[in-house]
Amino acid sequence: DGRVSEGGLNVTLTIRLLMHGKEVGSIIGKKGETVKKMREESGARINISEGTCPERIVTITGPTDAIFKAFSMIALKFEEDINASMTNSSVTSKPPVTLRLVVPASQCGSLIGKGGSKIKEIRESTGAQVQVAGDMLPNSTERAVTISGTPDAIIQCVKQICVVMLESPPKGATIPYRPKPASAPIIFAGGQAFTIQGQYAIPHPDLTKLHQLAMQHPPFTPLGQTTPGFPGLDATTPTSSHELTIPNDLIGCIIGRQGSKINEIRQMSGAQIKIANATEGSAERQVTITGSPANISLAQYLINAR
Numbered sequence: 001d002g003r004v005s006e007g008g009l010n011v012t013l014t015i016r017l018l019m020h021g022k023e024v025g026s027i028i029g030k031k032g033e034t035v036k037k038m039r040e041e042s043g044a045r046i047n048i049s050e051g052t053c054p055e056r057i058v059t060i061t062g063p064t065d066a067i068f069k070a071f072s073m074i075a076l077k078f079e080e081d082i083n084a085s086m087t088n089s090s091v092t093s094k095p096p097v098t099l100r101l102v103v104p105a106s107q108c109g110s111l112i113g114k115g116g117s118k119i120k121e122i123r124e125s126t127g128a129q130v131q132v133a134g135d136m137l138p139n140s141t142e143r144a145v146t147i148s149g150t151p152d153a154i155i156q157c158v159k160q161i162c163v164v165m166l167e168s169p170p171k172g173a174t175i176p177y178r179p180k181p182a183s184a185p186i187i188f189a190g191g192q193a194f195t196i197q198g199q200y201a202i203p204h205p206d207l208t209k210l211h212q213l214a215m216q217h218p219p220f221t222p223l224g225q226t227t228p229g230f231p232g233l234d235a236t237t238p239t240s241s242h243e244l245t246i247p248n249d250l251i252g253c254i255i256g257r258q259g260s261k262i263n264e265i266r267q268m269s270g271a272q273i274k275i276a277n278a279t280e281g282s283a284e285r286q287v288t289i290t291g292s293p294a295n296i297s298l299a300q301y302l303i304n305a306r
Helices: 021-028 029-044 062-086 105-111 114-125 149-165 205-216 248-255 257-269 293-305
Strands: 013-022 045-048 055-063 097-104 129-132 144-148 184-188 193-198 200-203 240-247 274-277 284-291
Touching: 013 021, 013 062, 021 029, 021 055, 021 062, 029 045, 029 055, 029 062, 029 114, 045 293, 055 062, 062 149, 097 105, 097 149, 105 114, 105 129, 105 144, 105 149, 105 257, 114 129, 114 149, 144 149, 240 248, 240 293, 248 274, 248 284, 257 274, 257 293, 284 293
Parallel strands: none
Antiparallel strands: 013 055, 013 097, 045 055, 097 144, 129 144, 184 193, 193 200, 240 284, 274 284
């Protein structure tokens, strides 16, 4: 362990961090100045995932000493941000600096140790709080490891985690976690569809058209009445059906309380939506959408947006 701090352990390592958009902004800095300085001074490669996701992945690669330098610069930057946010707030207790590492699940066992012995040792020797998430991150074989404390405690903690990761490399293939872009919520108001971007509602003409069609097209026609035809959608449009699979842990947000959300989607889209019962041992549920192509595409859109 003595060798590590001397930078004698010079192996190339890659560490992935999960950050919120605001944190990433702080690391990038105005015109990319901050991240440029971090790259130059630490000698580590620092890559930031693209995309307009609420979460981004920051990948730090390099010899161990370069990684520790990059980490200390990031921790100090976050410390600065906390101090700055406290100057004009009434909060008296100072929140700790918090970093989230993304670690292959196959290495988490070694990090926790037998009966939690290793993680306890890391907590005690560094003074940092370390938490390993129980569940894997969506669509990946990685887990989040949250470290919080003073910048100094965090750097000591990262050093010890690096040692563990070098001593027990990941087993098997790792499916890396990739944050999903946030789907903008859709609001239907006054017969128009809007998507929310930041603080503004942007009118969405394509959805408005679909929404108006759906509203004019009640899904159930009383017997003996024919559906009034309207331009663009022939009443005799053939109905087709479309199948989706949805992970069990997401089905709740689509069904909503006592079926409120799914009923809303049925009503807005004019499509019939059937959700199959959960099957033993399967992590997914089958969803069947039936209706005209426009109904189906609107239903799919609304389900994805949820």
